[in-house]
Amino acid sequence: MKLAVWSYQSPAHVGASKAASSFNKIHTIVRAPKGDGYGTIMLAMFERLGVSPPLTISALTEATLAGDRADIGRMIADVDGRLHPEMIVITRSATASVLQEPLDGEIAMIPPGTIKAEIFQPSVHPLRDNEISAFAKTVAEIVDHFAQDGVARTPEPSVNIIGPSLLGFHDHSNVVSLRRLFADLGVRVNAVVPLGASPDQLRALGSAWLNVSTARELALPTMQKLNERFGTPFIEDVPYGEAGTTRFLRQVCAILELPSDRITTASREAKLLWYARTVDAHALSGKRVGVFGMPSAVAGIARVLHDELDMHVEFAGTFALDHGAWLREQLRDITDDVLVTDDYQDVANKIDATRPDIMFGSQMERHSASRFGVPCAVISSPCHILNFPLGHAPFLGYEGANHIGDVVNQTQVLGLEHHLIETFGPRNQGRFAEAAPEGAPEPAAPVSADLTWDETAERLMGRIPFFVRKKARANIEKYAREQNLAMIDESVVLAARQHVGG
Amino acid sequence: MFDETPNVLERDDFCSLAPIGWLHHKMQDSFFLVVGTGSCQGFLQTALGVMIFAQPRFATAMLDEDDLAGRDALTALMPLAKTVVEKHQPKAIFLASTCTPEILKMNIAGCAPPIERETGVRVYPARMDGFDASYTQGEDHVLESMIARAPQTDEANLVILGCLSALEEAEIRLECKAMGLPQPGFLPGESALDVPAIGPKTVLVPVHPFLNGSCMFAKRERRCTIPVLPFPYGPDGSARFYEGLAAAYGKSVSYAEREREAWAACEKEVAQLRGRSIAFCSDALLELPLARTLRAAGAVVPFVSTPRIFKKFHAAELAQLGDLEILEAPDRFETFARLAEARPDLVVANLNIANSLEGMGFAVKWSTELSFQPIRGFSCVPTLFGLFTASLRRHDALAKTRANVGSAERPIDLDFFRLAPAREESLA
Numbered sequence: 024m025k026l027a028v029w030s031y032q033s034p035a036h037v038g039a040s041k042a043a044s045s046f047n048k049i050h051t052i053v054r055a056p057k058g059d060g061y062g063t064i065m066l067a068m069f070e071r072l073g074v075s076p077p078l079t080i081s082a083l084t085e086a087t088l089a090g091d092r093a094d095i096g097r098m099i100a101d102v103d104g105r106l107h108p109e110m111i112v113i114t115r116s117a118t119a120s121v122l123q124e125p126l127d128g129e130i131a132m133i134p135p136g137t138i139k140a141e142i143f144q145p146s147v148h149p150l151r152d153n154e155i156s157a158f159a160k161t162v163a164e165i166v167d168h169f170a171q172d173g174v175a176r177t178p179e180p181s182v183n184i185i186g187p188s189l190l191g192f193h194d195h196s197n198v199v200s201l202r203r204l205f206a207d208l209g210v211r212v213n214a215v216v217p218l219g220a221s222p223d224q225l226r227a228l229g230s231a232w233l234n235v236s237t238a239r240e241l242a243l244p245t246m247q248k249l250n251e252r253f254g255t256p257f258i259e260d261v262p263y264g265e266a267g268t269t270r271f272l273r274q275v276c277a278i279l280e281l282p283s284d285r286i287t288t289a290s291r292e293a294k295l296l297w298y299a300r301t302v303d304a305h306a307l308s309g310k311r312v313g314v315f316g317m318p319s320a321v322a323g324i325a326r327v328l329h330d331e332l333d334m335h336v337e338f339a340g341t342f343a344l345d346h347g348a349w350l351r352e353q354l355r356d357i358t359d360d361v362l363v364t365d366d367y368q369d370v371a372n373k374i375d376a377t378r379p380d381i382m383f384g385s386q387m388e389r390h391s392a393s394r395f396g397v398p399c400a401v402i403s404s405p406c407h408i409l410n411f412p413l414g415h416a417p418f419l420g421y422e423g424a425n426h427i428g429d430v431v432n433q434t435q436v437l438g439l440e441h442h443l444i445e446t447f448g449p450r451n452q453g454r455f456a457e458a459a460p461e462g463a464p465e466p467a468a469p470v471s472a473d474l475t476w477d478e479t480a481e482r483l484m485g486r487i488p489f490f491v492r493k494k495a496r497a498n499i500e501k502y503a504r505e506q507n508l509a510m511i512d513e514s515v516v517l518a519a520r521q522h523v524g525g
Numbered sequence: 526m527f528d529e530t531p532n533v534l535e536r537d538d539f540c541s542l543a544p545i546g547w548l549h550h551k552m553q554d555s556f557f558l559v560v561g562t563g564s565c566q567g568f569l570q571t572a573l574g575v576m577i578f579a580q581p582r583f584a585t586a587m588l589d590e591d592d593l594a595g596r597d598a599l600t601a602l603m604p605l606a607k608t609v610v611e612k613h614q615p616k617a618i619f620l621a622s623t624c625t626p627e628i629l630k631m632n633i634a635g636c637a638p639p640i641e642r643e644t645g646v647r648v649y650p651a652r653m654d655g656f657d658a659s660y661t662q663g664e665d666h667v668l669e670s671m672i673a674r675a676p677q678t679d680e681a682n683l684v685i686l687g688c689l690s691a692l693e694e695a696e697i698r699l700e701c702k703a704m705g706l707p708q709p710g711f712l713p714g715e716s717a718l719d720v721p722a723i724g725p726k727t728v729l730v731p732v733h734p735f736l737n738g739s740c741m742f743a744k745r746e747r748r749c750t751i752p753v754l755p756f757p758y759g760p761d762g763s764a765r766f767y768e769g770l771a772a773a774y775g776k777s778v779s780y781a782e783r784e785r786e787a788w789a790a791c792e793k794e795v796a797q798l799r800g801r802s803i804a805f806c807s808d809a810l811l812e813l814p815l816a817r818t819l820r821a822a823g824a825v826v827p828f829v830s831t832p833r834i835f836k837k838f839h840a841a842e843l844a845q846l847g848d849l850e851i852l853e854a855p856d857r858f859e860t861f862a863r864l865a866e867a868r869p870d871l872v873v874a875n876l877n878i879a880n881s882l883e884g885m886g887f888a889v890k891w892s893t894e895l896s897f898q899p900i901r902g903f904s905c906v907p908t909l910f911g912l913f914t915a916s917l918r919r920h921d922a923l924a925k926t927r928a929n930v931g932s933a934e935r936p937i938d939l940d941f942f943r944l945a946p947a948r949e950e951s952l953a
Binding site for chain 1: 539540541542560562564565567568570571572578581583584585586587588589590592593601602605608609621624625627628629654655656660690691692695696700743782787790791811856857873875876877878879880881884885903904905906907908
């Protein structure tokens, strides 16, 4: 056993179900206690799905523990009959795997012909795999299952984009940005996998000329499998930044034998390298930054900050332990200090010790950095609802480079504001006013002369969240005056709540 | 006395670890040590994420392959418990067993006494697995564990069972005083060590409809009196609740006037509820009392879904629901289909399906808020009804904006809910 208060990665079944439920016409059933279904809530909330998620929890109950497994067959039939998927993917949580249910037997017992969908169980190990490896494996195996041999290459140059998914970091925007990039190049996007890919598209994956990805760690097994089966070349680099995107497109043009002047067309809206030259961005030079998150994001963002904005990468790192060596190699010319850990405290200690001017990390680094007054931009999963924007906010391609510039700029401006307030603000203001913790004594408020608050009433007020206390106090005093009461005790507080509300 | 543990399949629900959110907030000197897997950790940080950044008083003892292969639980847990004591200095540790230890039949409860001896900190073992009908029942198991440590007594004291806010507790204290009843003890209190005495003459009164298990346990172990009362939601429920408290002590007190006053005081909210239809999706077991008081306020409740009915424990509520249609432990799609027929003005549903239902064209009030807002007693009536009226008002306003710009309302697709006829037979 190991004590944990925070994990960067979700368990394997969440990675597998995130991958599987991103496909079109594929439904996922997770065999798990209902509590394991928190992935469904994330899907429903973060993706703001207006439909029932293509993900169902087959909940373990007391009856299951007693050996009753008929419910899984019933659920498969239910999903098949109601939603008509082409494939039903079944995955188990660690808890369910402990039960060692012979699900194959249950599935075999479904009468032939009653189920139209294919049943598929990815070879994910509930304990040994993690979110990233389970995701990558699941995509690769489903792709391998559907991809058909002997499909002809498309007449025009084409690519498959591997990696984007539901709950992926800014993936909807990234896909739009990459599609525009390839359109400018005159390259057709054959399929985006898994996000929205239907079995028909998967069957024709071998017809693309090239495979590229939005995150190497999520896409490599799929790209390798397609290379093995169809000889399709692939690019491991992910297009972060303006220079990074140009380098990426040069590789694309070389492989597809396209004239590289098309890159000029694609880059017409790119502004990051110009922004870096402007006076406003001079202040960024030599600014010390830390970068932590998913391997590809860190490799990409650290290089943008270093190469394109002339910032100093104090340290970089990832929580994906299997990819630490790769990341170290990628950043060899940028920083020696590469932190590979899945303990958020290590990262927090690093931020504390190095005190970078700006931190770039996951949601957790944002919180850690704020403890030390370090501004932080979120550039990687795991992230919160703020990173599921309504508008177009890509991180990849030329549009992504522009957006990264905005992110740096906005984070930096906040830092500057802070500094200005410290320097020029009124002495008693100092740092930003901190939120009073609940239950903390209120600073002495101007007390109305005609009313007295007794101890019982004050104690109750102390339990009301600080941000509504002032309004509540005013309401209660108004009520007391109406009732001609001079003394406010807890019964008056309660009566006022009843008559005037909170 | 009450009903046995249910066997239900419930699809749209949280984990029973969720009550850690409000229980650790209430008992400021407690620590919740959850023995489980990455899923438990994932759930906790997703559900209670914001609290993680403020020195959380909960953590997961993550099981690894050695634990699953049969390593002694106590050997593995002891050093973690010591770390918790050293770092957080809690007065009590709640040692929560989850699904995996239950399946493996690990004796987590058996680890509590030796850890308590070794660390000198009280340890309450509690089952908080996801096999329950509703996530709120996690609180039920925690309270059961605390009742086991209650001192004995021969006094006819009064114990209010269930986690309440300071406001709700204050009202109950004042009402008891006014009626000349004993000053109530509250379980849980502000300290995890503060457990009121319970004996054969004790009157134990649950305030939540999900505390069936701990009440059964108290009844069996301490022979205390547990009156079956409506739960104190709304003016009607609160009035009957207080009258019931008095009756348990042989007093006849009428709250009719108080109830009339309370209805008059919230007339503004009630006017907005009158005639509007509100349906409930299965969630936290709060559905029956909420439906009862909304009906009393003049709302129309076409049907209620609830994860489980405890016929004896919920008897006082059921008696007032009359012919109301209740779906017990429904399938998600069964509820959807029923909603599509009823087309209520407002659907109360949890976070799993709230957005989906909005996408289908329903107006939704997310239900989770109801399990952590102070909504019990007379003084909280405006808060309680306000949650529903605010939601109705918001939906009405937004629907008007959409109508003004001719934004098409999403039609409710009935076909989606229906199985192909051939399939229905094969499922039967």
